[in-house]
Structure formats: structure tokens, C-alpha cells
Amino acid sequence: MSIVDEAARSLEDPREKAAEQDYFDVSVEARQRACDYWDHGPVSGSTPAEREAFLKQRRRHECPEPGEAVAHGRIDAEDGTKLYIGRRYIKDEDGAPLVISWKTKAAVPFYQATPVDPQGLARKRTFESLNNHVIHYTDTWFVEKPNAEAPDAHVDEPTSSPEYSDVLLEALEANRSGEMKDIVLTIMAAQDRIIRADKDQLLVVQGGPGTGKTAVALHRVSWLLYNFQDTINPEDVLVVGPNPTFTKYIRKVLPDLGDKDVVQRSLHDFMGSRVVVTATESPEIAAIKGSARMADVISAALYGQLTVPTEPIVLKRQGSGAPVTISAGDAADAVRGLRAQKYDVGRRRLRARLAELGARQLGWRGIASFEDLFDAKSLEGALNALWPEVNAVDFIRGLLGSVDALLRAGVGILGKEESALLYRPVDGNAALQPWTLDDLALIDEAQSILTSVETRYAHIVVDEAQDLSEMQLRAVRRRSKTGSMTVVGDIAQSTGAHARDSWVTVLAHLRSDLPSQIAELEHGYRVPSEVFDVARPVLALAAPNVTPPDIVRTVGSEPSWIRSEPAAFVEDVLAAARGHASLGRFVGIIADQKHWPALAERFRADGMTWSQSDKGQLGSTYNLVSPHDAKGLEFDAVVLADPATLVAEPHGHRLLYIALTRTTKYLDVVFPRGTLPEVLRPFTGDAPEAPEVETAFGGLDADEELAKLGPVERTIAEQTAAVFADQIRGTVQDKLHAAVVAKIMKELLG
Numbered sequence: 001m002s003i004v005d006e007a008a009r010s011l012e013d014p015r016e017k018a019a020e021q022d023y024f025d026v027s028v029e030a031r032q033r034a035c036d037y038w039d040h041g042p043v044s045g046s047t048p049a050e051r052e053a054f055l056k057q058r059r060r061h062e063c064p065e066p067g068e069a070v071a072h073g074r075i076d077a078e079d080g081t082k083l084y085i086g087r088r089y090i091k092d093e094d095g096a097p098l099v100i101s102w103k104t105k106a107a108v109p110f111y112q113a114t115p116v117d118p119q120g121l122a123r124k125r126t127f128e129s130l131n132n133h134v135i136h137y138t139d140t141w142f143v144e145k146p147n148a149e150a151p152d153a154h155v156d157e158p159t160s161s162p163e164y165s166d167v168l169l170e171a172l173e174a175n176r177s178g179e180m181k182d183i184v185l186t187i188m189a190a191q192d193r194i195i196r197a198d199k200d201q202l203l204v205v206q207g208g209p210g211t212g213k214t215a216v217a218l219h220r221v222s223w224l225l226y227n228f229q230d231t232i233n234p235e236d237v238l239v240v241g242p243n244p245t246f247t248k249y250i251r252k253v254l255p256d257l258g259d260k261d262v263v264q265r266s267l268h269d270f271m272g273s274r275v276v277v278t279a280t281e282s283p284e285i286a287a288i289k290g291s292a293r294m295a296d297v298i299s300a301a302l303y304g305q306l307t308v309p310t311e312p313i314v315l316k317r318q319g320s321g322a323p324v325t326i327s328a329g330d331a332a333d334a335v336r337g338l339r340a341q342k343y344d345v346g347r348r349r350l351r352a353r354l355a356e357l358g359a360r361q362l363g364w365r366g367i368a369s370f371e372d373l374f375d376a377k378s379l380e381g382a383l384n385a386l387w388p389e390v391n392a393v394d395f396i397r398g399l400l401g402s403v404d405a406l407l408r409a410g411v412g413i414l415g416k417e418e419s420a421l422l423y424r425p426v427d428g429n430a431a432l433q434p435w436t437l438d439d440l441a442l443i444d445e446a447q448s449i450l451t452s453v454e455t456r457y458a459h460i461v462v463d464e465a466q467d468l469s470e471m472q473l474r475a476v477r478r479r480s481k482t483g484s485m486t487v488v489g490d491i492a493q494s495t496g497a498h499a500r501d502s503w504v505t506v507l508a509h510l511r512s513d514l515p516s517q518i519a520e521l522e523h524g525y526r527v528p529s530e531v532f533d534v535a536r537p538v539l540a541l542a543a544p545n546v547t548p549p550d551i552v553r554t555v556g557s558e559p560s561w562i563r564s565e566p567a568a569f570v571e572d573v574l575a576a577a578r579g580h581a582s583l584g585r586f587v588g589i590i591a592d593q594k595h596w597p598a599l600a601e602r603f604r605a606d607g608m609t610w611s612q613s614d615k616g617q618l619g620s621t622y623n624l625v626s627p628h629d630a631k632g633l634e635f636d637a638v639v640l641a642d643p644a645t646l647v648a649e650p651h652g653h654r655l656l657y658i659a660l661t662r663t664t665k666y667l668d669v670v671f672p673r674g675t676l677p678e679v680l681r682p683f684t685g686d687a688p689e690a691p692e693v694e695t696a697f698g699g700l701d702a703d704e705e706l707a708k709l710g711p712v713e714r715t716i717a718e719q720t721a722a723v724f725a726d727q728i729r730g731t732v733q734d735k736l737h738a739a740v741v742a743k744i745m746k747e748l749l750g
């Protein structure tokens with residue numbers, strides 16, 4: 001048998017399909033039996049440890065939804081061995097595998113075999129099923145198809161490049177919602193290699209928008225939990241996303257893959273909740289607070305509070321004895337000797353050391369706790385004078401609230417102006433401070449110097465990692481037991497106060513003894529080429545060194561360019577959004593927050609419901625999203641409002657690039673006349689100008705216009721309006737589509 005260059009897809013053979021259905025039925029039954037056993041069987045094990053192990057297994061075997069497909073693929077090796085591949089392992093009554101998990105090594109060829117490297121496969125079969133009824137199967141042959149296999153079957157011309165199967169393209173076409181879906185059926189070879197890459201490394205995944213970085217990182221977690229289940233529990237894995245909206249967006253992927261209990265946090269809460277963030281930082285101050293130099297400033301400020309005594313220390317005795325005096329020299333040596341310790345450890349030891357020095361005066365010797373010999377208040381007072389008690393939140397509040405303390409701690413680390421910039425008046429108690437996201441990392445750093453932060457995670461995933469400050473990276477690193485991490489992002493989408501142009505600092509601040517590598521994803525799955533053609537020149541300005549992704553699909557719908565008169569801007573944004581929503585699309589309205597009050601007021605006036613990204617919401621038909629919050633999200637249709645406001649911000653072209661790459665299908669750009677950023681101007685071509693259309697049809701009453709038509713004409717007008725909805729949409733209010741068509745018809749027909 002010879003290897004064919006191009007995989008051929010065969011038409012389904014009804015007998016084959018029936019046989020596959022039988023196999024599915026048997027597997028469903030076996031899965032149900034296992035479910036019943038794990039769900040309702042007695043807890044086994046005679047010791048508590050055995051019982052705990054059983055319960056852990058039970059959690060791993062939680063029953064899936066009854067309709068979850070038992071298998072999505074099958075691989076036939078050249079020697080005739082067949083393996084079915086699904087989300088979970090299913091065995092028959094004799095313990096033989098019916099379906100293997102996609103996470104096993106044996107499943108690798110399903111994802112990685114290509115005509116050039118078939119990995120021992122003769123055929124790969126992909127199933128589409130609904131409630132475990134096989135609807136279709138598609139075969140990809142890696143050898144010449146044996147004639148005996150399906151004598152009546154035709155060989156189809158491949159309907160798409162075998163690299164981008166119909167199943168993949170259908171998944172990419174599917175309508176989106178506020179929750180990301182898994183991609184188990186269609187993981188691509190390059191993605192699969194990253195998912196299954198060695199655990200013990202710092203793996204950075206760079207890739208353009210929509211290349212699947214988030215999906216890959218989450219599937220990698222699932223793969224790790226399966227393959228290292230003896231050493232990694234779900235709660236030992238942390239996934240950090242940029243903001244609560246994003247965390248909400250991805251939260252169901254892991255549970256859908258069978259992995260509950262993974263810790264998923266936003267940058268706002270992965271460090272704990274010592275304070276509530278209520279304010280934002282100016283970019284200038286955020287940049288200073290985010291710099292790793294702040295770690296030295298905090299350390300200097302903390303240890304700068306220690307006093308090396310020059311006077312003897314007097315300790316009162318417990319009870320009635322005369323006080324004892326410790327020489328200044330002995331006390332000073334004690335303080336100096338403990339400076340290298342964690343702050344709280346040093347303080348504890350100093351207490352013991354002072355008590356020991358005092359006890360010596362009384363003739364006590366030996367290794368014992370002498371603290372009880374002394375009056376607790378007296379000992380604590382002496383200790384506080386030398387080594388004050390500190391809590392991280394109050395300490396950072398105090399440090400930021402004192403120009404003197406900042407200047408002192410910043411000597412040789414920060415410039416004087418930088419130290420002075422950090423000053424923020426202390427007002428009320430700690431909870432009432434205008435805490436910012438960047439303050440959280442300062443508090444965390446202080447906490448780590450005081451005691452330590454629990455290094456509890458066996459693996460950490462950081463998404464949109466290109467934006468993390470050095471201080472945030474340090475906070476992530478502290479939580480990792482070994483340095484095993486998967487860090488994903490896109491330098492071209494790096495914005496905000498900590499934007500960067502390479503991964504060098506990220507690697508530096510996350511590094512451990514483990515090896516590190518940067519892997520790249522090159523194919524863009526989300527954004528259709530019609531839209532990416534617009535984003536490409538923006539990328540060239542935003543990040544000239546970043547290679548654009550290879551786009552895998554087209555949708556046959558060009559972006560719309562809608563010029564508005566300023567007074568009609570909100571109306572035009574609304575009309576564009578409504579046009580999409582009326583066709584059942586999940587819509588993202590990406591707009592600078594300065595436009596939000598007007599948009600929200602208009603939504604309210606129309607009785608619409610919508611979600612707002614600043615509230616961590618996502619999922620209504622209409623989603624109002626700030627350009628910064630848009631990172632990582634996607635919509636069926638994006639209405640980008642007033643792109644000039646994005647470009648006007650720092651890293652403005654990157655923000656624009658992000659906004660342009662959030663759509664899986666449709667893009668409408670609504671801009672006040674004369675404001676379109678230069679980089680986008682070539683695309684407007686001879687697009688109709690909304691205000692003129694508005695003027696021409698201003699005051700049009702839909703019912704009145706339609707009433708002028710006979711019933712047949714009216715039906716034609718309505719149908720035509722539906723067909724041309726995309727063209728008309730955005731130029732006039734949605735409800736006027738049919739009326740506009742009616743008017744045009746009248747005019748054309750005289």
C-alpha cells in the first residue's frame with residue numbers, strides 16, 4: 001500500500017454507519033454501568049486513606065451529561081488495529097477498552113497524523129453525533145483505500161484542505177455565546193504538540209489573535225491532570241486570566257473536559273482578597289509600581305524599620321523580681337544576626353533571643369524558652385522598638401502614604417521623582433484606601449517578605465501574560481512549587497502600563513531551574529480573512545516584528561464601514577448592533593468607556609438588556625465591552641465604535657488590533673465622519689455614507705411606506721430587506737429595512 005499525498009474523504013457507507021452506531025450503543029451502555037458503579041456503589045477501602053483514594057477516583061469519574069458523545073474519532077492502524085477516541089475512557093465488562101481518552105498517548109496520531117507523517121495510521125475517522133446518534137463520519141485515508149472496504153463508496157474530491165477539515169470549519173462557523181467551548185474534536189497537530197509538551201518546563205506560547213492559545217492552555221491542563229493524576233490534583237492547578245469577564249468566559253471549558261476544581265482566578269483575585277480594588281492607576285505610577293525594583297524598595301522599607309540599639313534594653317520580670325538589663329551591644333548583635341531572615345521569623349527569633357539574653361542575667365543557661373520569665377508587655381515593647389510588628393496591608397498603605405519613607409526606601413533604587421510620584425495620602429482605614437490592581441502585587445510582595453506566600457500550585461497557566469507587570473509575574477512565580485507553567489499571550493496585543501515588546505522579562509521573572517521555551521502558534525482560527533485583511537496593516541504599525549497569523553477561513557462577508565454624523569453616532573452603533581442581533585448573533589460592541597453613558601442611555605430607552613465588561617458580565621445578545629476588556633473574548637459580530645478613540649490611547653494601534661480581531665464573522669466599524677484612523681481609510685472605498693442615507697430616508701415611516709405597496713410587492717420588499725440586511729444594516733435603523741427597500745422599489749418602478 002502506498003501513502004497518498006492527499007487524504008481522500010469517502011462518502012459514508014450505510015452499513016459502516018450502522019456498525020458504528022452499534023459500537024456507540026455498546027459504549028453508551030458500558031459508560032452508564034461505570035457511572036452507576038461510581039455514583040451509587042459503596043465506598044470501598046478499609047483504611048481512611050483507601051477510602052479517600054476511592055472518593056478521589058469517584059470525583060474523577062463523575063458522570064457526563066447523558067448526551068455527551070462517547071467517541072469523536074477512530075484511528076485504524078496499518079496493521080488493522082482500531083481505537084475509538086473520546087473524552088473519557090470506557091471499558092467493556094471484561095475490562096477491555098472500548099474508547100480511549102483523547103489524553104492518552106495512544107490517541108496522539110488522531111491529532112498529529114498528516115499525509116506526510118501518518119504515524120502508522122491507515123485511516124482516521126471523525127464522527128459527528130448528536131445524543132450519541134452517529135450523524136456523519138468523515139474518513140481521512142493515509143494509505144490507498146482498500147477496494148474491499150466499501151465497494152460501493154465513491155471517493156469524494158476533498159471539499160476542503162484536509163488540514164482544515166469540514167468538522168473544524170463547522171466548529172469555527174458555529175455561533176458563539178458568553179462561554180468558551182472545548183476543541184477536543186478538532187485540536188490541530190501544532191496545538192496538540194503544545195498541549196502534550198513536557199510538564200516540567202516554563203512554556204511560553206506566543207500566537208496571534210484566535211490561534212487557540214487559550215484553548216490550548218486549558219486542554220493542556222486537562223492533559224496534565226489526566227497524565228499526572230497521582231501527583232497533581234485539580235486544586236493544585238491555577239489558571240490566571242486578565243479580568244473577571246475573561247475568567248467568566250473560560251470557566252466552563254475545564255469542567256466540560258471533566259476537570260472540576262481547577263482554581264481559575266483573574267489578576268484581581270489570584271493573590272487573595274486582602275483588599276478590594278476600587279481605583280485605577282495612572283500609567284506613569286502603574287509603571288513604577290509594576291517594576292521589579294519595587295521588590296527592593298519594599299524590602300528596604302521593611303528592614304529599614306529595624307533599630308540597631310545604642311542603649312541597653314530593660315526587661316521587666318514576670319511577677320516581682322527586679323528588671324534585667326541587656327547590653328546594647330548584645331541586643332544590636334541579635335538584631336544584625338537576624339536581618340537575613342524572613343521578617344516575621346526574624347522578629348520571632350529576636351523575641352526568643354532577647355528573653356535568652358535576659359535569662360542569662362538571671363543565671364539561666366541552656367536551650368529552653370525563657371520568654372515566660374518576663375512580663376509579656378515589657379518584652380513585646382522592647383521587641384517592637386527594635387523590630388516592629390507589621391501587617392502587609394497596613395505596611396504598604398503606610399509606605400505609600402509617606403514621602404519620607406518612600407524616599408528613604410527608594411535610595412539607589414528609584415529616582416527621587418519616582419519615589420515622590422508614589423505618594424498617596426493616607427485616608428481613613430486600610431479598607432477605604434483607593435487600592436489599585438498594581439497595589440495588590442505590592443501587598444503580596446510585602447507578605448512574601450514578612451512570612452511567605454503559599455507555594456501550592458503544581459502547575460500554573462497564565463493567559464494574556466504579555467500584560468503582566470514584573471511584580472505580578474513575581475506574585476505568580478511565588479505560587480508555583482516547581483516553576484512548571486504554561487504562559488500564553490501575544491506581544492502584538494500587549495497594552496497597558498506594563499506593555500512589552502518581547503518575552504524576555506517574562507521569562508526572567510518566572511524562571512526556575514526548569515528549562516524554558518517559547519512555542520509559537522501560527523494559524524488564526526477565529527478571525528476570517530475578510531476581517532484580518534483590515535487588521536493586518538494595523539498589526540504592522542502595532543508590532544512590526546510580529547508575524548501575522550495564517551488565516552484559515554473566509555466567511556464571504558466584508559466588514560461594513562459606517563460614517564456617522566456626530567448626532568447620529570449612537571443611533572448608528574445601535575442600528576448596527578440590532579441588525580446582527582435580529583439575525584441571532586452574539587454581538588460585542590467595543591467602545592471606549594467615554595461612549596458608554598450615551599450608549600447605555602439609548603439601550604435603556606429602548607428597553608434592551610445588555611452586559612457590561614466592567615461588571616464582569618458577558619453573555620447577553622448585546623455586550624458592551626471596553627477595548628481593554630476585549631482581550632481574549634470573541635463574538636459572532638463586532639460593532640467597533642469610534643476607532644479613533646482607541647488609537648488615541650497609549651499603544652493605540654495594539655488596542656485597535658485587539659478590537660478588530662474579536663469577531664468570528666462580522667465586523668461593523670462605526671465612526672463619526674472624518675475621524676477614521678488613517679490606517680483604516682483605504683478600506684472604506686466607496687462604501688455608502690450613512691448620513692446621506694439617513695438624510696434621504698429621514699423621517700421614513702416603515703408602516704406608511706409598506707402600506708403603499710400591494711401584498712406581493714410588500715412580500716418582495718420584506719424578503720429583499722432580509723437578503724440585503726447586511727448592506728442596509730447600519731445605514732438606517734433596523735426596523736426601517738423593509739421600508740427603505742419599499743421606497744427604493746417605488747422609486748425604481750416609478
Ligand SMILES: Nc1ncnc2c1ncn2[C@@H]1O[C@H](COP(=O)(O)OP(=O)(O)OP(=O)(O)O)[C@@H](O)[C@H]1O
Nearest residue numbers: 183186187188209210211212213214215525526632
Ligand atoms: N483546533 C481548533 N478547533 C476548533 N476551534 C478552535 C481550534 N483552535 C482554536 N479554535 C477556536 O478559535 C477561537 C479562538 O481561540 P482562542 O480564544 O483560544 O485563541 P487565542 O489565541 O487565545 O486568542 P486571543 O489572542 O484573541 O486571546 C475559539 O473560539 C476557539 O475555540
